Amino acid sequence: MSALALDFTRPPAPILIEPTVSHALEEDLGRAGDITSDLTVAASAKATARFVTRKPGTIAGLIAADIAFRLIDPSIAFEAVLPDGGNAAAGALLATVYGPTRAILSAERVALNFLGHLSGVATATAALVQAVRGTATRIACTRKTLPGLRVLQKYAVRCGGGFNHRFGLDDAVLIKDNHIVAAGGIAPAMERVRAQLGHMTKIEVEVDTLIQLEECLALSADTILLDNMTEEDLKLAVAMAKGRAVLEASGNVTLATVRAIAETGVDYISSGAITHSAQNLDIGLDLEN
Secondary structure: OOHHHHOOOOOOOHHHHHHHHHHHHHHHHOOOOOHHHHHHOOOOOEEEEEEEEOOOEEOOOHHHHHHHHHHHOOOOEEEEOOOOOOEEOOOOEEEEEEEEHHHHHHHHHHHHHHHHHHHHHHHHHHHHHHHOOOOOOEEEOOOOOOOOOHHHHHHHHHHOOOEOOOOOOOOOEEEOHHHHHHHOOHHHHHHHHHHHOOOOOOEEEEEOOHHHHHHHHHOOOOEEEEEOOOHHHHHHHHHHHOOOOEEEEEOOOOOOOHHHHHOOOOOEEEOOHHHHOOOOOOEEEEEOO
């Protein structure tokens, strides 16, 4: 396996996600902490617990689970058995934790919330990636992420074999339909952007007709987003572009439709559903007897 493949998931730096995990713990602990664990478990008790999958899927979020336990009690030992980005069968052991029982129980739900949700995102992404395997098309996410979870959700997309679209409004230009209306057309919008944009930032334009596509090609847009086009129009768009711009298809992307979209020859297929509508992957944390 190449070094690139090994580093494909590119985990975010802990400092970027610790505030998110810390906020989730604060929300759960409330004003008085975990009164149930404090009242039922001896302060001196130690335990070993195991993260186990209930259903098969692609794993993401162990990095967040680890941070959750460490923030509650730095003495807890967390050992990942299957890394983020790995494919797990039902019943697979993902990780073990060892340390004070109270602390493990207090961090349990937050750790599982992150792990289950992010693994759901990775699993949904992996399903689309598998569906287009053998084509040159890449699966990408969008900005349709849950508030506060963008860095982690985009990491989960990478764990599933997908690629990230822009992270926010500040790292690329995407001229959408409302921008075109507000600016008075595609040409005025691009003229204003190019007059002030730095040379390192790419320009993408959203279109929903082949006439608009032709205009964007004439204006040398870097990337063109083909919004809700039919398969026939997507094929025509690819033929018209002839490699002059990166083409991204979006809209009506499901597991049932993604293969046919990819076979039109587009470079990317973007999906908001893999982040905003991903089904939680069922994972449990069980204390050893």
